[in-house]
Amino acid sequence: MTIEERIKEIESEIKKTQKNKATEKHIGLLKARIAKLEIEEESHKKSGGGYGFSVSKSGDATMALVGYPNVGKSSLLNNLTNKKSTVGNFEFTTLTVIPGTLNYNGAQIQILDLPGIIDNAALGAGRGREIISTIRNVDLIVLVTDIQLKGLDRIVSELYKAGIVLNKKRKDISFKKTNYGGLRIHKPKHVDINIKDIRDIAKEFKVVNGDIYIRENVDMDDLIDFFKGNIVYIKSFMVVNKIDMPHDELLLKKKLSGIDYIEVSAATGYNIEKMKENIYRSLDLVRIYMRNKAGEVDYERPLILSDGSTVRDVCRKISREMLPSFRYAIITGPTRKIELRVGLDYKVNDEDVITLISKY
Ligand SMILES: Nc1nc2c(ncn2[C@@H]2O[C@H](COP(=O)(O)OP(=O)(O)OP(=O)(O)O)[C@@H](O)[C@H]2O)c(=O)[nH]1
Ligand SMILES: [Mg+2]
Structure with a gap:
């Protein structure tokens, strides 16, 4: 079985498992197993390079427009900045990174228009690998979708596969490796986690000796991210573009419930000011x-x-x-x-x- 097949198998097991308090840990361990396999897979593919498009950072902060092909990323760049990135009514109009500058409140914000992300971008499909390494270096990700919600279900998991975690902070965990002596877990009283859970997750990553320091409350996902390593934490919000086109307002709201998003139209300019404001605010x-x-x-x-x-x-x-x-x-x-x-x-x-x- 290839690594990819093993990952698929575990993923389907997670899907089959009902999520509740009793299965929480089981699912956590399965996720850890996937993370471990993904690291293995990455190391096999390292030869493909992965330095990102050569665009130098400029300005006070950098953000990226990330989304499926043809949702209107380039059109948005043109609206937000003085740049003219080519717009076309077909997929993969944009094939490289196009930078523009948004001046807002005295700040110069560099906005990167990128080629569309598709499935398995994290694994190197298309120019996925280059896109991903560019995205890893930005201060803010604006997820772009359209009224059909193209890519909505996949983009976040694609980014996660590439070690990009959205809207979370790095947890205060550290690890000092030793060669023997087993695993010691250090935590202040107020930190409420099950020591056995930590040991089990560590074991999935073949971590059996050393000192782990956990200084704040963490969940299973945080621990997996910690052991997986090479994770970047980036702020993000979403825009739903092409809102000028006919759509079912209620259905859209329902599908997006619980998500922080702004409806915009690059074609009419609707809510573009609000988007700018949100970009500025999100950059802190x-x-x-x-x-x-x-x-x-x-x-x-x-x-x-x-x-x-x-x-x-x-x-x-x-x-x-x-x-x-x-x-x-x-x-x-x-x-x-x-x-x-x-x-x-x-x-x-x-x-x-x-x-x-x-x-x-
Ligand atoms: N009606 C409408 N059409 C739009 C809007 N924004 C973009 N489009 C159209 O959608 C198509 C794709 O726009 P692009 O800006 O090239 O999309 P993209 O996401 O950059 O596409 P790729 O570079 O291929 O990934 C073009 O035909 C645009 O004119 C909008 O707000 N409303
Ligand atoms: Mg484009």
């Missing part, structure tokens, strides 16, 4: 305004950083030479009641106004 960016020596603030061109950035990141973004001469920073801004004097580790907020004071 902050705008920082610099005050110069003369006390003037440049509100036109903010520095754009990711949420959670510190004064150190602000300095780095301005210039390398900034750091050694840094003395302190003065922060004001709409979310600040008083003027603050802070050091490099201080976390900045959106729309903070910063004055950097140097030693010399």
